[in-house]
Structures are given as structure tokens and as C-alpha cells.
Amino acid sequence: MQGTNNERDHSMNTTTKPESTRERILAVAESIILNNGFSGTSIEDIITQAAITKGGFFYHFNGKRELARALVERYLEQDNRIFEDLFYQADQDSDDPLQQLLGFLDRFADMVENLAETHPGCLVAGFTYESQQLDEEIQELIKQGVLVWRKLFQIRLQRAATQYSLVTDLPITAVADMFTSCVEGGIILSRIFKNNESLVQQVRLYRAFLQLAFVSRSSAAG
Amino acid sequence: MQGTNNERDHSMNTTTKPESTRERILAVAESIILNNGFSGTSIEDIITQAAITKGGFFYHFNGKRELARALVERYLEQDNRIFEDLFYQADQDSDDPLQQLLGFLDRFADMVENLAETHPGCLVAGFTYESQQLDEEIQELIKQGVLVWRKLFQIRLQRAATQYSLVTDLPITAVADMFTSCVEGGIILSRIFKNNESLVQQVRLYRAFLQLAFVSRSSAAG
DNA sequence: GAAAAACTGTACCTTGAGTACAGTTCCACT
DNA sequence: AGTGGAACTGTACTCAAGGTACAGTTTTTC
Numbered sequence: 001m002q003g004t005n006n007e008r009d010h011s012m013n014t015t016t017k018p019e020s021t022r023e024r025i026l027a028v029a030e031s032i033i034l035n036n037g038f039s040g041t042s043i044e045d046i047i048t049q050a051a052i053t054k055g056g057f058f059y060h061f062n063g064k065r066e067l068a069r070a071l072v073e074r075y076l077e078q079d080n081r082i083f084e085d086l087f088y089q090a091d092q093d094s095d096d097p098l099q100q101l102l103g104f105l106d107r108f109a110d111m112v113e114n115l116a117e118t119h120p121g122c123l124v125a126g127f128t129y130e131s132q133q134l135d136e137e138i139q140e141l142i143k144q145g146v147l148v149w150r151k152l153f154q155i156r157l158q159r160a161a162t163q164y165s166l167v168t169d170l171p172i173t174a175v176a177d178m179f180t181s182c183v184e185g186g187i188i189l190s191r192i193f194k195n196n197e198s199l200v201q202q203v204r205l206y207r208a209f210l211q212l213a214f215v216s217r218s219s220a221a222g
Numbered sequence: 223m224q225g226t227n228n229e230r231d232h233s234m235n236t237t238t239k240p241e242s243t244r245e246r247i248l249a250v251a252e253s254i255i256l257n258n259g260f261s262g263t264s265i266e267d268i269i270t271q272a273a274i275t276k277g278g279f280f281y282h283f284n285g286k287r288e289l290a291r292a293l294v295e296r297y298l299e300q301d302n303r304i305f306e307d308l309f310y311q312a313d314q315d316s317d318d319p320l321q322q323l324l325g326f327l328d329r330f331a332d333m334v335e336n337l338a339e340t341h342p343g344c345l346v347a348g349f350t351y352e353s354q355q356l357d358e359e360i361q362e363l364i365k366q367g368v369l370v371w372r373k374l375f376q377i378r379l380q381r382a383a384t385q386y387s388l389v390t391d392l393p394i395t396a397v398a399d400m401f402t403s404c405v406e407g408g409i410i411l412s413r414i415f416k417n418n419e420s421l422v423q424q425v426r427l428y429r430a431f432l433q434l435a436f437v438s439r440s441s442a443a444g
Numbered sequence: 445g446a447a448a449a450a451c452t453g454t455a456c457c458t459t460g461a462g463t464a465c466a467g468t469t470c471c472a473c474t
Numbered sequence: 475a476g477t478g479g480a481a482c483t484g485t486a487c488t489c490a491a492g493g494t495a496c497a498g499t500t501t502t503t504c
């Protein structure tokens with residue numbers, strides 16, 4: 001499973017506070033790239049905002065390609081950490097698998113609603129619209145990342161389907177992907193309208209859909 | 223309303239076949255930009271594929287900015303034409319406003335399903351992830367474009383709501399936006415998985431949601 | 445206190461994006 | 475049957491950015 005990298009160390013250690021520069025570069029780069037696109041972001045932009053020199057940048061990354069790869073990895077790890085955390089919280093509230101899903105979505109929507117600024121955007125979506133600029137390896141990373149999100153939901157949807165009837169002919173993987181879809185779509189709307197409301201609403205609409213689509217076995221009708 | 227520019231002429235005439243070069247530039251540019259991003263697409267790329275010289279390009283567009291603006295306008299016009307056409311077709315089948323909506327979604331999903339290649343992507347979404355590279359005017363164009371899509375659905379959802387009960391507390395504008403959201407999200411998934419299935423499924427899931435959310439007035443329960 | 449890591453600073457090369465404009469061809473109109 | 479304008483071509487210039495190279499400096503670690 002992704003998202004658990006505590007025991008692993010890619011040339012880093014958590015005893016002191018290493019990587020602060022590398023991490024700062026990544027954070028700054030992600031922020032700029034989400035607003036300007038990958039090609040629209042120059043290394044110059046990044047090192048200026050990260051308060052580092054070009055030499056320093058190339059000490060950490062062997063060029064823009066490697067930066068992109070590191071950004072995707074970091075993004076997916078952070079994302080999975082958030083999802084696992086929210087699911088962990090939701091699991092405390094109820095033993096019902098459907099309620100756990102709904103609880104997760106409630107927390108996720110609340111989290112977005114309480115953001116001080118507009119949601120920064122999703123690196124995966126941004127890179128998808130510049131896929132030709134990135135190498136195969138990164139596209140594969142992104143694909144695997146989205147499949148992890150699918151699996152995260154698929155497992156829980158299947159669990160819910162043991163207790164409730166799912167009234168749709170569409171595959172459960174599509175229902176799982178609908179979370180990603182609503183979030184990506186909601187982010188785009190939120191960025192266009194410059195507030196988080198749209199994203200929050202789309203997540204809550206997905207929640208509403210699940211609530212409607214899962215009916216108790218007794219009242220199930222094909 | 224958008225999409226009707228037949229009577230107007232920005233220095234062009236439909237008697238001969240003018241603008242073929244301009245149109246070719248726009249078509250080629252859109253195609254490249256959807257894969258490489260706006261910043262990732264050079265004028266050189268465009269003129270090479272459009273079989274024109276740099277001078278020829280600058281004869282038609284006063285630079286990359288103006289190209290971007292023309293692309294968004296063209297994209298929104300094309301899109302609205304398709305939507306209006308599909309809604310017109312769906313309106314022939316039924317007088318029930320909900321069935322008309324569902325019919326539209328069926329046709330839209332079928333249309334995507336029958337595409338020979340993966341859906342090319344949405345310019346609006348692509349530009350949203352490079353918004354800082356574009357001027358305010360284009361961002362406003364995009365916003366207005368999305369609002370047109372919203373209105374297109376909002377009107378029909380409200381019409382349906384007169385005959386059925388809509389079982390959600392969320393605003394009808396959000397339910398209208400959910401179409402855009404599902405399509406944008408679906409496109410991203412389809413691009414990542416390199417097939418149209420995901421987009422088709424997301425549109426059909428939106429259809430399923432509407433079908434579940436609109437219940438006949440007799441069986442309505444707060 | 446020596447060595448390795450984590451940088452800074454500078455200088456340079458190359459590509460290509462974007463701009464500008466002068467010149468050329470094509471065609472419509474009279 | 476030639477003039478005027480639209481639709482280009484060709485060329486040339488500028489400047490930013492990506493990337494390279496490397497020598498020197500500071501900071502950390504053993």
C-alpha cells in the first residue's frame with residue numbers, strides 16, 4: 001500500500017531536520033506549477049521563491065524532469081496520508097461501512113470548507129493536461145496513484161454492498177472513481193469561481209449519491 | 223445566448239471559403255495545447271503542424287494571448303452547439319423534463335462512447351491549471367462559459383423539479399454544475415487511463431444520480 | 445578538526461519563443 | 475488590365491530559460 005513511508009528512507013533521516021531545502025523547493029514548485037502549469041514554471045521562478053541558487057537546485061534535482069517526478073510522488077504520499085487519516089477518524093464513529101464512507105466524505109467536505117484560501121488544485125489533474133511534456137514514468141506514477149484512490153473506495157464500497165443493495169448497473173470501480181471525478185471536477189469549478197463552495201458541494205453531492213444508491217436489503221428492488 | 227455568430231462578421235465573409243487558414247491554426251493549436259499545455263506549446267509547433275509560416279500566424283493573431291482568447295471563444299461556441307443539438311434531440315423523445323435531461327445524458331454518453339480516439343480533453347479545464355499565464359479577460363470568458371453550462375442545466379432541473387421532488391438539500395445550481403464536474407472529472411480519468419470508458423461511466427453515474435434524486439411527488443418524503 | 449554534505453556564485457552555451465517588418469503572391473473589383 | 479488590399483512568406487533580431495560546469499564557502503557529522 002502507498003502512503004506508509006515511515007520505515008523507509010530514501011537517503012533521509014528524521015532525527016535532525018534534513019531535506020528542509022529539498023522540501024521547500026518541492027512545496028514552492030508545487031504551488032507555482034498549480035497556477036502556471038509545468039511548462040509555464042521556470043526553474044528561475046522556483047529558485048527565486050525558494051530563496052536558493054541555481055546550483056542549489058541542481059544539487060537536489062538532476063533537472064526539471066526529476067523535479068516533476070519527485071513532485072508527483074510527494075503529492076500522492078501526502079494525499080494518501082490525508083485520506084487514511086480521515087478514514088481512520090470516520091471508522092471510529094460507526095461500524096456500518098456505509099456510514100464510514102459518508103463520514104469520510106463529511107470530514108473531507110468540512111476540511112475543504114475550512115480552508116483559508118481557494119483549494120490549490122490537484123497536481124495529477126494539472127499534469128494530465130500537460131502529459132506530452134512529461135515522460136512515461138510520471139504518467140505511470142499518476143495512473144497508479146489514481147488506482148490507489150480507486151482501491152481505497154472500492155474496498156469500502158464492496159464492504160457497504162454486503163450490507164446494502166447498490167442500485168446501479170454501473171461497475172463499482174466507476175462508483176469508486178466517482179470520488180476522484182467529483183473532486184477533480186469540483187476543484188476545477190472552485191478555481192474558476194475562486195471559492196471552495198463548488199468543490200464542497202460536489203463532494204456532498206457524491207455523498208448524496210451514495211446515500212441514495214445504497215438501499216437497505218429489505219427494500220431493495222432490482 | 224452564445225453560439226450564434228452567423229450574422230456578425232469580424233472581417234470575414236462566408237461567400238468564398240475564407241478563414242480556412244485561421245480555422246486550421248485554431249484546430250491544430252487546440253489539439254496540441256490539450257496535450258502539451260498552453261505554455262508547453264510553442265508557436266513553432268503550431269505553425270509546423272498547420273503548414274504555415276510565422277508571419278502567417280502573426281497575420282491572423284496578434285500573438286499567443288490573442289490565440290488563447292480565440293481558442294476559448296471557439297471552444298465554448300462549439301460546445302454549446304453540441305449541447306443545444308443533443309438537447310434538441312432529447313426534447314423530441316419526451317415531454318417529461320426529467321426524461322429530457324436523462325435523454326440528453328444518454329446521447330452525450332453515447333457520443334463519447336463512439337469516439338474513435340480518447341476524448342481530446344477540455345480547454346477550459348486545461349487553461350484552469352495555467353490560469354496565471356492567461357489574462358483576466360480569458361479567465362472571465364471561461365467563467366461565463368461555465369455559467370452558461372450551469373444555466374443550461376439549471377433551467378431544465380427546475381422544470382423537472384416542478385413535476386418531481388428533488389431529494390437533496392444542496393442548491394440546484396450545484397446539481398447543475400455536477401454535470402460539468404462529472405465531465406471534467408471523467409475526462410481527467412479517461413486521459414489517465416487512456417480510454418473513454420471512465421468519462422462515459424461518470425456521465426452515466428450523473429444520470430443515475432438524477433434518476434435517484436428526482437422522485438415522484440406522491441412518494442416524496444422530506 | 446577533517447571529511448563529507450549542502451550549498452553559493454558566476455559564467456557560459458544553446459535553444460527557441462516571441463516580435464517585427466519588409467517583401468511577395470493572390471485575387472477581387474472596376 | 476491594373477490597382478488595392480487581403481493573405482501570406484522570409485528573414486532577422488532579442489531575450490528568456492534550460493541546462494552545464496565548476497570553483498569556492500558554509501554547515502554538519504563523525
